[in-house]
Amino acid sequence: MPHISLSKKLGAEFVGTFILIFGATAAPIVNDKYNATETLIGNAVSAGLAVMIVIMSTGHISGAHLNPSITIAFATLRHFPWVQVPAYITVQVTASIFASFVLKLVYNPLLSGGLTVPNVTTSQAFFMEFLITFNLLFVATAVATDTRAVGEMAGIAVGATVMLNILIAGPTTGGSMNPVRTLGPAVVTGNYRHIWIYMVAPTAGALLGSATYAMVKLKVREAEGIPTRNRVDDLSFPL
Known part of the structure; x- marks a missing residue:
């Protein structure tokens, strides 16, 4: 891949995180403020579409982490350089706060519908956020780091x-997955x-989800149908 300057990566990460936070937060605010009919399905679609676009x-510019938990998990498993982690997280946090202030300006005020707070016990909320972030990182690690995945x-x-x-x-924790x-x-x-x-559970879930995919990932020789017994395969990290 061609060299991309860190400033361009951070610029793309800022804009991407802004779009994600704005889109994922605006839908529940609209539901709450205007009694819209988007409901849970609309909230899910809005967040999913924001991530997709x-x-x-x-x-192709920044990797579109959009999430400190993803950045930390990828760095831990050597898919991303640790030296860039502080800059990425700083940009993600800044973009999130900026997007939230814009939402407040647009919808005046930012209503409780945009918050992610537990509607269950603390332990249930922790486990739910841990589990859904595990799901997210298992998939994200596959498609972002394995050339044999969907690409x-x-x-x-x-x-x-x-x-x-x-x-x-959504009904229990808001489905954050992202600090x-x-x-x-x-x-x-x-x-x-x-x-x-929402700071701890997604990060722990992300680490385990990413590590789990790394454990089940096919090595090059396995993918080619070549026996790997009695040898140590080289790990490949396309990113």
């Missing part, structure tokens, strides 16, 4: 996973209720 438009269909695969996860977890999806609206509204769940 951002991956397809900026994935150019990555945006559709990850977007569909986001939709599925929100349909599963900055929760952080931006929390900062603007001053509502930090159980915010630690």
